Amino acid sequence: MNPVVIDHLLADGSDLDTAADVVQAALRCQAAPPTESRRRYFDSFEWSLYLAGAALEEEVMGDRREVAWLDLADNGAALARQGVDVELGLAVDLPPGPVHTRLAPVLGIRRLLPMVSLACRSRTLRVLNDDDKTVVRVVLEQCRIAGEGARPEVLLPARLRIAGVRGYQREQEDATRQLEALLALQPAHAPLLLAALAATGRRPGAYSSKLDYRLDPKQPAEAALRNILLGLLDTLEANVDGTRRNLDPEFLHDLRVATRRTRSALSQVKGVLPPAIVEDFKHRFAWLQQVTGPVRDLDVYLLDFPKLKTSLPAPLRPGLDPLKDWLAAHYDGERQALAKALDSERFLALLRDWRAYLEAPSRSLAADAATPIEDVANRRIRRMFKRVIREGRAIADNSPAEDLHDLRKTCKKLRYLMEFFQSLYPTTEIKGLIKQTKVLLNNLGGFQDLAVQAQHLADTAVAMQAADAAPVEAQLAMGALISHLLEQQQRARREFARIFSGFDSEANRALFGRLFGPPTTTTSARHGAADSNRARA
Amino acid sequence: MKIVGVYSIKGGVGKTSSTVNLAYLAAEAGHRTLVWDLDPQGAASYFFRVKPKIKGGGRALLRGKRALDDIIKGTDFELLELLPADFSFRNMDILLEGAKKKPIRQLQRLLKPVVGDYDYVFFDCPPSISLMSENIFRAADALMVPLIPSTLSERTLLQLKDFLRKQEGFGALKLLPFFSMVDPERSLHQDTIERLSAKHKGVLEARIPLSPEVERMGIHRMPLPAYAPSNPASSAYRALWEEVAEAL
Numbered sequence A: 001m002n003p004v005v006i007d008h009l010l011a012d013g014s015d016l017d018t019a020a021d022v023v024q025a026a027l028r029c030q031a032a033p034p035t036e037s038r039r040r041y042f043d044s045f046e047w048s049l050y051l052a053g054a055a056l057e058e059e060v061m062g063d064r065r066e067v068a069w070l071d072l073a074d075n076g077a078a079l080a081r082q083g084v085d086v087e088l089g090l091a092v093d094l095p096p097g098p099v100h101t102r103l104a105p106v107l108g109i110r111r112l113l114p115m116v117s118l119a120c121r122s123r124t125l126r127v128l129n130d131d132d133k134t135v136v137r138v139v140l141e142q143c144r145i146a147g148e149g150a151r152p153e154v155l156l157p158a159r160l161r162i163a164g165v166r167g168y169q170r171e172q173e174d175a176t177r178q179l180e181a182l183l184a185l186q187p188a189h190a191p192l193l194l195a196a197l198a199a200t201g202r203r204p205g206a207y208s209s210k211l212d213y214r215l216d217p218k219q220p221a222e223a224a225l226r227n228i229l230l231g232l233l234d235t236l237e238a239n240v241d242g243t244r245r246n247l248d249p250e251f252l253h254d255l256r257v258a259t260r261r262t263r264s265a266l267s268q269v270k271g272v273l274p275p276a277i278v279e280d281f282k283h284r285f286a287w288l289q290q291v292t293g294p295v296r297d298l299d300v301y302l303l304d305f306p307k308l309k310t311s312l313p314a315p316l317r318p319g320l321d322p323l324k325d326w327l328a329a330h331y332d333g334e335r336q337a338l339a340k341a342l343d344s345e346r347f348l349a350l351l352r353d354w355r356a357y358l359e360a361p362s363r364s365l366a367a368d369a370a371t372p373i374e375d376v377a378n379r380r381i382r383r384m385f386k387r388v389i390r391e392g393r394a395i396a397d398n399s400p401a402e403d404l405h406d407l408r409k410t411c412k413k414l415r416y417l418m419e420f421f422q423s424l425y426p427t428t429e430i431k432g433l434i435k436q437t438k439v440l441l442n443n444l445g446g447f448q449d450l451a452v453q454a455q456h457l458a459d460t461a462v463a464m465q466a467a468d469a470a471p472v473e474a475q476l477a478m479g480a481l482i483s484h485l486l487e488q489q490q491r492a493r494r495e496f497a498r499i500f501s502g503f504d505s506e507a508n509r510a511l512f513g514r515l516f517g518p519p520t521t522t523t524s525a526r527h528g529a530a531d532s533n534r535a536r537a
Numbered sequence B: 001m002k003i004v005g006v007y008s009i010k011g012g013v014g015k016t017s018s019t020v021n022l023a024y025l026a027a028e029a030g031h032r033t034l035v036w037d038l039d040p041q042g043a044a045s046y047f048f049r050v051k052p053k054i055k056g057g058g059r060a061l062l063r064g065k066r067a068l069d070d071i072i073k074g075t076d077f078e079l080l081e082l083l084p085a086d087f088s089f090r091n092m093d094i095l096l097e098g099a100k101k102k103p104i105r106q107l108q109r110l111l112k113p114v115v116g117d118y119d120y121v122f123f124d125c126p127p128s129i130s131l132m133s134e135n136i137f138r139a140a141d142a143l144m145v146p147l148i149p150s151t152l153s154e155r156t157l158l159q160l161k162d163f164l165r166k167q168e169g170f171g172a173l174k175l176l177p178f179f180s181m182v183d184p185e186r187s188l189h190q191d192t193i194e195r196l197s198a199k200h201k202g203v204l205e206a207r208i209p210l211s212p213e214v215e216r217m218g219i220h221r222m223p224l225p226a227y228a229p230s231n232p233a234s235s236a237y238r239a240l241w242e243e244v245a246e247a248l
């Protein structure tokens, strides 16, 4: 039996010292001197730790600073500790140690952000047996939420924690029974951290970049679409600050995904919003996509860099250092340009106008504005699926790269449509279809991204050469890298036929038919068309 | 999970003192740590104020009648736990012989269910070469061997190396000898240390001095660094722990 931590709340107004006296009178124990500490709890923007059932606590007591990895399932008992002398941020900033080992896989590339700060006064009493051995720990604690700005400090209810020691369960039960009889205790329903978050009005797990709409199938299409677009706008806005401050690369990534999805929803769900609105905002979001592109490209490069480097034979690897320097040197300039764009009136007006439009009362007179969303969704997905099949079947071994690029675009549209409307369909089936579409997209994406990366590298090599920043070793290494990328790209290309035929299987087509309604043309007719296409290619 | 056996064929060389102090330091550094007291005398259990007693004894343990989970005790220190000794461990070899299969892999088998629960496990070993010690060698990632700076202790190290060489499958077992109970006043100690360090590679740098404070652990019933953190002997144990953590 692992020891259990039981948290109680002390009755209102009771102070720690009086409670400590009661504990000491009732149980044989040793009291440590009272301590004062400052605690901060950290998580990533998307609450990765919380979702993994953990929390990261930083505690400063006197001149000692320590981080602890807490188990939320066990009322916040510490599973690992580590002394620190650095500011917490990315996983790589924390030196190796027991907390780092647990943190790194959960946090990934995200940055730790302080979620709440507390100032605490604690008293620890060790309950002893006849050998003077600790058998139970009683911790009395009073924390206030450390003021940020002018907000008055919030005092959290004082807590009494009864922490078991493994192998001494009976002693813990005895102590609990006695203290419950002597002190006015109420069970604490949440660990300290969660109580503190609740007191500040923060909801852990509130942010997620995943699309998760509950749509009513009979809802008019316009209302449903506005709902989807508003959700995307919330996600986009939530990531602006982190992007501007460059906290970690995921902010920009999520911002761009929300932008791309918005554009896709605008152009793919036709006949629902007024065409003039669609045109205007499509245009303005395209601008946003474009100004955020260069930094994202560099982010991807820099994140991939270690992997790119190890893909080269060891003697060539040092040759990539000038490339890294070059990229890093350009990074700042691109970031400044991005920050400027995000501060521009053009961007602020885009957010403002878009929200105003989406939140205003319905006024679309477009043909399908009042059609049940279910019908619109079925129709759009059906058509997009047919298009994917048609374009995919037309691709032969010698088709030009553009055909694959076009197919990728179509495929992405299909994926987004299914994601927007997933709540209208049976979960297992729609998730399966989305997943299968992602497999195809991965193949196509690999093909295209590798080509783009190779081209980008070649362009960079030329630019570096012109600036006298490309010694021979760098040119050789970059050349080798380009050839490695193109080889991988060819591999993706060779696998396309197999992966596509998995997507274009009898079973998959039948499933699409069942979920989104029967296709308008018969299967055999489409086969005929595909055959003639292939013959032409 | 890393498993460290603190082992010597010789008695009274500082095995238990080192186990207790190093395990404490591992836990203090934030690692979940277990001390397994394998010595029927139960000295490590005594230091942690835990009764050296297991219901049903070693037999119940080996037969799986009592899961490790039920026997392990928390100590006075966070993240540090103890698997107590039992007097029946004096007959451990007989008990191990009685195991249906693989009598040399019983410790390893018993530890399996707790693999995810600890970062470090320390065995406090009884002095001898026996079926039990073979179990320890099989289960451990490293053996720490305290050496008193004397010619005799070199012999025990050679015996151990010899034993390990003759057996199959100890290739990955790290041998980490270190000097213990070093008297800075005695030039013979210094000479021996220099000679042995030159001859045997892999001897750790950190040296535990002969110190009355270490002997007093029995009175405090606590790891030395817990009550005398700035004592020179505590610093020596700390240096030793850092070297061991590095070597693992």
Ligand SMILES: Nc1ncnc2c1ncn2[C@@H]1O[C@H](COP(=O)(O)OP(=O)(O)OP(=O)(O)O)[C@@H](O)[C@H]1O
Residues within 6 Å of the ligand: B010, B011, B012, B013, B014, B015, B016, B017, B018, B039, B043, B125, B126, B127, B180, B181, B182, B208, B209, B210, B211, B212, B214, B215, B216
């Ligand atoms: N560095 C030291 N300085 C002084 N005394 C020490 C030191 N290390 C150990 N001792 C003392 O030497 C005696 C034996 O030490 P310890 O019990 O640690 O050795 P051991 O190898 O575990 O013995 P055993 O073989 O009996 O299990 C104890 O009384 C202990 O207090």
Ligand SMILES: [Mg+2]
Residues within 6 Å of the ligand: B015, B016, B017, B039, B043, B124, B125
């Ligand atoms: Mg001993």
